Amino acid sequence: MADIFDEVSEDLRHERAVTLAKRYGGLLLLAALLVLVGVAGQEFWQAHTAKQAEIAATQYLSLTQAVDQPGSPPTPAVATSTAQKLVDFSKSAPETYKTLARMRAAALYANTGELPKAALLWSRVGADEAAPQLMRDAASLLFAQHEIGIDNNADILARLQPMVQESNPYHGLAREMQAMVYLNEGNTAMAKSLFAQVQDDPSTPQGAQNRAQAMLAKLNG
Secondary structure, three states: OHHHHOOOOOOOOHHHHHHHHHHOOHHHHHHHHHHHHHHHHHHHHHHOOOHHHHHHHHHHHHHHHHHOOOOOOOOHHHHHHHHHHHHHHHOOOOHHHHHHHHHHHHHHHHHOOOHHHHHHHHHHHHHOOOOOHHHHHHHHHHHHHHHOOOOOHHHHHHHHHHHOOOOOOOHHHHHHHHHHHHHHOOOHHHHHHHHHHHHHOOOOOHHHHHHHHHHHHHHOO
16 A cells, blocks of 8 residues: 555645545545445345335445446546536435435546536535535545535535544544645644654554554655
8 A cells, every 4th residue: 555655755745645545535436435335234124114215225236237237447527417416316215315315426426527516515414504524524534535625625625623522433544635635734733743743543444544554654754
């Protein structure tokens, strides 16, 4: 994992750090979506006997069929079209499927490079008090990742702050994003402190620990 940071120069200008966070953000996206799938499955199991949920499930599966063909990744045109259909579906879907559709649409937009559309959907899910907390937190992490270098740093840090507590399953990833925000604004000392926390936290995903270790090696080099 450390070799992905070979592009970072010894002085590690914050502009390049932002580019790095965005380029390798697929790792974070994957981690968040894996949790999302588990939450969605649990929600569906709890509600599957309700007729409204059954109808919504059928509609959702029908909409995503085009992008879920095994061994055949969708073309950008198909992905974008499916994303728009999911957004339209979310406007009248039951709460669980509304959130799931928005997150899936955001992932499709992100994968086709339409990051502003993805960010808008992540922001909506993150602010939706009716959505499951894990989905809200996953959306806020993905939004923060995209907005580093674009949005106000204080606003991004405020979104991340509730997730850095030890009780939050995303706390390691949230601290990693905080470190990137501080690096972006030139606060190297705070960034190093947070990377050290991520590196030393055994409950943080191994990939995040490896990335933090690599960043510390470069910053301390």
